[in-house]
Amino acid sequence: MTIRELRWGPIETRFGSFGAWVDARGRLARLWLNLKRAPKSELADPRDDKAIAHVAREVREYCEGKRYEFSLELAADGTEFQHRVWDALVKIPYGTTTSYGALAAKIGAPGAARAVGLANGSNPIALIVPCHRVIGADGSLTGYGGGLPMKKALLAFEAEHAERPNDLFGADTRRPRIAGSRAES
Secondary structure: OOOOOOEEEEEEEOOEEEEEEEOOOOOEEEEEOOHHHOOHHHHOOOEOOOOOHHHHHHHHHHHOOOOOOOOOOEOOOOOHHHHHHHHHHOOOOOOOEEEHHHHHHHOOOOOOHHHHHHHHHOOOEOOOOOHHHEEOOOOOOOOOOOOHHHHHHHHHHHHHHOOOOOOOOOOOOOOOOEOOOHHHO
16 A cells, blocks of 8 residues: 555535545545544644545535535545445445345345445445445444444435435335345335
C-alpha cells in the first residue's frame, strides 16, 4: 500500500456532520458518516474545503432527495475481494435492499456471505458505496459502521424518496424488498 496525502473537509447534512477525504486527483478515498468518530490521525490531514466541494455538493443533493446515484471518482484502498463487493454495492438500486447472501451470489461467491459482510463492514466510503442497503436475509438490520440508527434513517429516507412504502421498520409484517431474492416478488 502506498502512502498518499489526503485532504479532508466536513460536510453538514440532515443526518449529522460527515467528513470526506480526497486524494490529490480529487478522488474520494474516505467518507465518515459521523465526523466525531473519525480517527485523530485522519483529522490531522490538511483540511481543504475546496478540494472536497464536489463531494459535498453530491452528498447534499442526496440528502435533499435530489440525487439517487453518485458520479464521484473513488479511490478506496482495499483488497481485490473487497473491491468486488464494493463494486456490487454501488449497483444496488436506491430505495432497495439486498442480503449478504444475495450479494455473495451476485459476485460469484455463493456461500461467502460472511466474507461479504466483512468486506461490507470495511467499506471506507459509506453512503457513496451504499453498504447501508445490505440487511439480514430475514429483513433484520445488521451491523453498520455508522451505527444502526444511521442505517435505519438512511433506509427510511431512501424509501420515502423512492416513493415506495416504508415497510422496513413498522408494524407492517411484509418483508422489505430485497433485490435478488424471493422477497422481491
